[in-house]
Each structure stands twice: as structure tokens, then as C-alpha cells.
Amino acid sequence: MRQSYLVFGQPLIEQPEIDEVLACLRSAWLGTGPRAAEFERRIAAYKGVPHAVGLNSCTAGLHLGCLVLGLGQGDEVITTPMTFCASVNAIVHAGATPVLADVDPVTMNIDPEQVRRRITPRTRAILPVHFAGRACDMDALMSIAKEHDLRVIEDCAHAIETEYRGQKAGAIGDLGVLSFYSTKNIVTGEGGMVLTRDPDLAKRTKMMGLHGMSADAWKRFTDDGYKHYDVEEVGFKYNLMDLQAAIGMHQITRIEAYWQRRLVIWNRYLREFADLPIGLPAPWPANERHALHLFTILVDERRCGISRDEMLMRLHRQNIGTGVHYRAIPGMSVYQRRYGWRADDCPHAKTIGDRTLSLPLSAKLTDDDVGDVINAVKQALGA
Numbered sequence: 294m295r296q297s298y299l300v301f302g303q304p305l306i307e308q309p310e311i312d313e314v315l316a317c318l319r320s321a322w323l324g325t326g327p328r329a330a331e332f333e334r335r336i337a338a339y340k341g342v343p344h345a346v347g348l349n350s351c352t353a354g355l356h357l358g359c360l361v362l363g364l365g366q367g368d369e370v371i372t373t374p375m376t377f378c379a380s381v382n383a384i385v386h387a388g389a390t391p392v393l394a395d396v397d398p399v400t401m402n403i404d405p406e407q408v409r410r411r412i413t414p415r416t417r418a419i420l421p422v423h424f425a426g427r428a429c430d431m432d433a434l435m436s437i438a439k440e441h442d443l444r445v446i447e448d449c450a451h452a453i454e455t456e457y458r459g460q461k462a463g464a465i466g467d468l469g470v471l472s473f474y475s476t477k478n479i480v481t482g483e484g485g486m487v488l489t490r491d492p493d494l495a496k497r498t499k500m501m502g503l504h505g506m507s508a509d510a511w512k513r514f515t516d517d518g519y520k521h522y523d524v525e526e527v528g529f530k531y532n533l534m535d536l537q538a539a540i541g542m543h544q545i546t547r548i549e550a551y552w553q554r555r556l557v558i559w560n561r562y563l564r565e566f567a568d569l570p571i572g573l574p575a576p577w578p579a580n581e582r583h584a585l586h587l588f589t590i591l592v593d594e595r596r597c598g599i600s601r602d603e604m605l606m607r608l609h610r611q612n613i614g615t616g617v618h619y620r621a622i623p624g625m626s627v628y629q630r631r632y633g634w635r636a637d638d639c640p641h642a643k644t645i646g647d648r649t650l651s652l653p654l655s656a657k658l659t660d661d662d663v664g665d666v667i668n669a670v671k672q673a674l675g676a
């Protein structure tokens with residue numbers, strides 16, 4: 294058994310970001326400033342979008358995204374039950390009503406046919422999540438959106454590298470929102486970014502992310518001298534700090550190397566687990582790029598002889614940290630109280646949510662770490 298505990302989702306932090314954080318501290322400019330602007334430029338260039346607005350989380354970006362698209366009271370937004378609660382909470386915070394459309398059991402992404410069935414006269418938007426880094430069926434979702442005049446917000450928390458038929462995830466809908474939370478493919482500790490082709494949406498997102506003020510703090514405190522500002526709307530305090538951007542602006546330069554490293558781990562898992570009685574991630578079409586954010590296995594008690602939760606415990610006792618992405622949203626008590634949802638409302642999501650388990654897949658893993666995970670999985674299954 295391995296000596297030290299393998300923490301799930303640990304990021305790889307390298308010398309350039311360590312140096313940049315120190316330089317940022319020494320510059321005494323910690324808040325939103327030149328490093329945040331540089332990080333935004335680098336992400337926009339990577340994603341091929343004209344506008345990127347740095348924020349302190351993806352959750353903040355999803356919330357502002359709903360607001361700047363005019364979603365609110367009485368509006369319904371269709372999203373997936375196989376996501377982190379933040380996707381749903383953002384809709385609720387905007388004052389709109391979340392509506393769930395079940396996932397496809399193979400891709401684990403929102404099923405466009407289910408979306409169609411959930412459309413009512415009050416539907417205003419779709420909020421798809423590229424689950425685990427696999428692209429949603431965006432052609433089908435965009436055509437539904439066009440037909441019904443719906444806005445589309447792509448939750449790209451798993452999907453920085455994701456591409457769909459030649460298009461980058463996050464650049465297909467009206468808005469795309471990235472996360473740089475500590476477990477994501479590139480990190481800033483906490484952080485997020487909104488991507489858009491629309492300059493007005495970008496401007497509004499930026500303004501609403503900094504109190505609704507007409508000029509951001511960077512402009513107010515440069516050596517151009519003090520300038521008065523107006524407060525045009527009641528906004529939020531969601532801006533990204535330079536201290537965070539100092540990490541991200543170097544992480545983005547290594548995004549391809551990290552992806553290649555995760556691909557090696559991914560393929561090793563696939564080879565080693567091919568004969569085990571567990572479910573493995575489905576292959577994806579050649580004209581898509583998977584972001585390889587989560588390697589999820591399915592533990593079906595009838596096939597494996599142990600439940601997912603027993604598997605979690607056995608891996609934990611072997612010093613392997615794992616994650617669960619996700620227990621299906623309708624099973625969460627707050628939504629049951631508010632919306633009357635029942636745990637089995639979305640049967641495919643429920644089936645996945647009861648069986649899924651995410652294995653470590655960070656670029657930080659050594660070959661020995663990966664070997665330890667493989668051995669622990671095999672042992673847990675008595676293989």
C-alpha cells in the first residue's frame with residue numbers, strides 16, 4: 294500500500310507561477326490590475342474569443358451570465374442533473390427557475406431530446422455542462438435554441454480544452470464560463486472567466502462583477518490620476534485578483550502539456566481496467582476534443598459485488614483519494630423542498646449518480662501514483 298495519501302485533484306504548481314506570485318506581492322498591486330488583464334488576454338487568445346472577463350469563480354460567472362442575458366423572475370432555464378450544484382444555484386440566484394433535462398446515459402451530457410420536452414412558453418435559456426470535459430451535442434442544442442429564441446450559457450468548468458466539430462467549447466453559445474478552482478485543469482486557487490463574442494455582454498459582465506461601477510478599480514487607481522465613477526447598476530464583488538491571475542497566466546502556457554500528460558494517464562487506466570467489471574468513460578467522436586477533466590468509473594453492485602460507496606472506502610483505506618461527480622441534482626434536499634423534485638426525476642442521472650466515482654487524473658500524478666491507483670482499484674474489486 295502507498296505510504297502517503299494521494300489527494301484527489303491536486304494541481305501541478307510550477308516555478309514560473311511561484312515567481313509571478315512573489316513579483317505580484319512585491320509590486321504591492323494585489324487586486325484587479327495588469328496581471329488579471331494579461332491572463333484575460335491569454336485565455337481569450339487560447340479560446341479564440343474576442344472577450345474574456347476574469348472573475349473570482351465560475352459560479353460568479355454563471356450568475357452574472359444569467360443576469361446580463363436578462364434572465365430573471367418567471368424565466369425558466371433548462372440545465373442538466375449531472376452537474377455541480379453551482380450550475381443550478383446560479384440560475385436560482387438570478388431569480389429564474391431551473392428546469393432539469395435528463396442526460397444521455399453514454400455521454401452523460403444533457404440530452405437535446407429531453408431539453409425539447411422541457412420547453413414551455415417561459416423557457417428562456419439552456420445551460421449545458423460539458424461533463425468531465427466531453428462536448429455536449431452543441432449542434433442540436435443550438436438549433437433548439439434558435440428555434441425557440443433561447444440564450445445559451447455553456448458551463449465550461451471541465452472544458453477549457455474541449456472542442457466540438459472545429460469550435461471551442463465556450464465560444465459556441467452566447468456565453469461560456471470557465472473555472473480555475475484548485476481541482477480544475479488549470480488553476481488560480483479560486484477563479485473563473487466569462488467568454489463571449491459580444492462586446493456589450495462583456496462590458497456588462499465586467500461592470501456587474503465590480504459593484505456596477507462605470508470604471509474598474511484599475512482605471513481609478515492608475516497614475517492617470519483619480520477619476521470619478523458612477524454606479525450604474527447594483528452589481529456584485531466578483532472580480533479576479535492579480536494575485537490569482539499571477540498563477541493562471543503561467544498555467545495557461547502549459548495547458549497542452551498537462552492535457553498530454555492526462556491523456557497518457559487516461560489511456561493507461563483504459564488499458565488496465567479493460568477486463569474489470571466496471572463501467573469506463575465512453576470514447577468520443579474523432580471530430581471532438583475531450584478535455585480529460587474527470588476519469589469516471591461506474592461501480593454497479595450487481596456486477597462488481599461492492600457498491601460505489603464501499604469502493605470509495607476501500608480506495609480511501611489504500612490511501613487513494615477519489616471524488617464523486619456527481620450525485621444527481623434532484624436528490625439534493627433544497628431542490629426537493631423548493632421545486633418538488635424527486636430523487637428519481639432524471640433516471641439516467643440517478644443511475645450514474647449512484648454508481649459514479651472519479652479517479653485521480655491530475656498532471657501532477659507520477660507514473661508510480663497512477664500505478665498505485667490501478668493496483669488499489671484491482672484490489673478493491675478482488676481482481
Ligand SMILES: *Cc1c(COP(=O)(O)O)cnc(C)c1O
Nearest residue numbers: 350351352377379450472474484
Ligand atoms: C467546479 C464547477 C463549477 C463551479 O466552479 P467555481 O469556480 O468553483 O465556482 C461549476 N460547474 C461545474 C460543472 C463545476 O465542476
